[in-house]
Amino acid sequence: MVSLHWNGVAHSRLRLFHFALCQRLVCGGLLCLFAWMASPAWAQPDFERPPIDYLHAEVNDPVAKLAKRVEAGEVALRSDPTFGYLPSVLEALNVPLSSQTLVFSKTSLQLHRISPRRPRALYFNDDVYVGYCQHGDVLEFASTDAKQGAIFYTLAQSEEKEPEFVRDRGGCLSCHASSRTQNVPGFLIRSVFADAAGRPKLGSGTFTTDHTSPFDERWGGWYVTGSHGSMRHMGNVICTDEAHLLDRESGANQKDLGDYFRTDAYLTPNSDIVALMVLEHQTQMHNAITAANFETRQALHQSYQMNELLEREPDFISESATRRIESSADRVLKYLLMCDEFTLTDSVAGTSTFASEFAAVGPTDSKQRSLRDFDLETRLFRYPCSYLIYSDSFAALPEEVRTLVLEKLKRILHGEDRSEAYQHLTSEMRRDILEILEATHPDFQ
Structure with a gap:
């Protein structure tokens, strides 16, 4: 709006x-x-x-x-x-x-x-x-x-x-x-x-x-x-x-x-x-993925149009388009890694079978760990990386932004990027998330 x-x-x-x-x-x-x-x-x-x-x-x-x-x-x-x-x-x-x-x-x-x-x-x-x-x-x-x-x-x-x-x-x-x-x-x-x-x-x-x-x-x-x-x-x-x-x-x-x-x-x-808390995260995570999809497609479209007008190589990507794509990738990472998540000051428990059913759906590694595992003591998920990384929407991101998100994510999880935005991720969290993704996500294998 x-x-x-x-x-x-x-x-x-x-x-x-x-x-x-x-x-x-x-x-x-x-x-x-x-x-x-x-x-x-x-x-x-x-x-x-x-x-x-x-x-x-x-x-x-x-x-x-x-x-x-x-x-x-x-x-x-x-x-x-x-x-x-x-x-x-x-x-x-x-x-x-x-x-x-x-x-x-x-x-x-x-x-x-x-x-x-x-x-x-x-x-x-x-x-x-x-x-x-x-x-x-x-x-x-x-x-x-x-x-x-x-x-x-x-x-x-x-x-x-x-x-x-x-x-x-x-x-x-x-x-x-x-x-x-x-x-x-x-x-x-x-x-x-x-x-x-x-x-x-x-x-x-x-x-x-x-x-x-x-x-x-x-x-x-x-x-x-x-x-x-x-x-x-x-x-x-x-x-x-x-x-x-x-x-x-x-x-x-x-x-x-x-x-x-x-x-x-x-x-x-x-x-x-618990369903309400998942719903809140999921809605804006989906929006961040869609926003990156649209922004990348629009940036490339406009860049290619300018290439024709300026007689540049057809697949040249302008500096402006590159900046737009990188900004979109950063917004996806912000939601993906639960940046600025509200810290719970007391434990949370639901009244239905939602939590157990939700957690059971996700792919697990050899230690039975999943990105759908809940914490509910100090934060929503035990491993703060959104399960929507497995979604069709994430997989369908244009290659230019998807590759960038994955490259940045791997640098963060390997401890190479220690930016302030990701200080909520302890070394143990980064290791655990990386091990889960390496065992369950095709882009990490």
């Missing part, structure tokens, strides 16, 4: 217009759940033009693949009397029920379906996010394409016609392509001060959260189950006064949400704190 400033009247009118617009847009994915507040774009974004061509290039994300299989008759989605297509879709996309998190702030496409008594459920795996509202008109999807970033879809919760995934054609980008998503079509987790109806009190401010966020800024407008000791967050409570203060104590260390709403109206009774 490009920050713009207007006079007070124009700004107020624009915000009202944008609020009304975002209630009507078919904004399928994650995470209009998380935000509808963004500055509108007057001009066509760069990623809607070549070489990205976001709205028209073919995509091959998990939902697109499933849609093709459904259309071909290879997969039959079943409608459940209570949850519609949700259980069948989660099974088809291999999304675990234990990933369920619940958000009660009205910050989504189907905001009229959302309240503290009827929170919205979100389910996710490494590449796809599924949103569900009680009695909702549609299921909402945000799916990660290896080249094109976040792609948004809806699936009507109706048995009157054959199930069909409908791709959003730009409406979601009013929220999901901004500075909060690293200026690419992406994902975000928002923490807000929500009132008794679930309406966010925007005058109190909002937070875009990831693994660097202070604990006390996280999960406003969300339900949170699990223990976290003396640390306090914004979850499980509503904002009831004009001072916009939260009773953080009453929402702390909750393991049962039954006093807030009917938990039997959902597939599980949990909104697991």
Whole structure:
């Protein structure tokens, strides 16, 4: 999102217009759940033009693949009397029920379906996010394409016609392509001060959260189950006064949400704190990878165009393009190695099987170590290097930036780069991460 400033009247009118617009847009994915507040774009974004061509290039994300299989008759989605297509879709996309998190702030496409008594459920795996509202008109999807970033879809919760995934054609980008998503079509987790109806009190401010966020800024407008000791967050409570203060104590260390709403109206009774922490990291890690992908492709495209105008060699890469690519690589490394991660001051434990299921999926070395192993005492992961280094998105990075990221990463892990940004990595951590990658990642073998 490009920050713009207007006079007070124009700004107020624009915000009202944008609020009304975002209630009507078919904004399928994650995470209009998380935000509808963004500055509108007057001009066509760069990623809607070549070489990205976001709205028209073919995509091959998990939902697109499933849609093709459904259309071909290879997969039959079943409608459940209570949850519609949700259980069948989660099974088809291999999304675990234990990933369920619940958000009660009205910050989504189907905001009229959302309240503290009827929170919205979100389910996710490494590449796809599924949103569900009680009695909702549609299921909402945000799916990660290896080249094109976040792609948004809806699936009507109706048995009157054959199930069909409908791709959003730009409406979601009013929220999901901004500075909060690293200026690419992406994902975000928002923490807000929500009132008794679930309406966010925007005058109190909002937070875009990831693994660097202070604990006390996280999960406003969300339900949170699990223990976290003396640390306090914004979850499980509503904002009831004009001072916009939260009773953080009453929402702390909750393991049962039954006093807030009917938990039997959902597939599980949990909104697991560990799942929420993984979600925060994963969304911005995906955005960093997509941003590096787009920036590299755009930089090379513009450099090659200039080569033709200046009669240079066709494959010459300008100094400007090289700087852009290196900057993108550094941003990927920052997220990959969990730089500036918030230090936990107490231990964290969830209420579901999410942590064990998540950890079990990852590749392990001969010592049974994995980048998906949790710490949850002082930080999120035991080995602070993101598991998304194994993702299709990382593998699909343009060679110019991918090679650079890997070269820099190897220098860091071998102890050759002792820059201040990576001082959180002890010699033991660097060794362990390197040994795990050498045993499990093809680029380190």
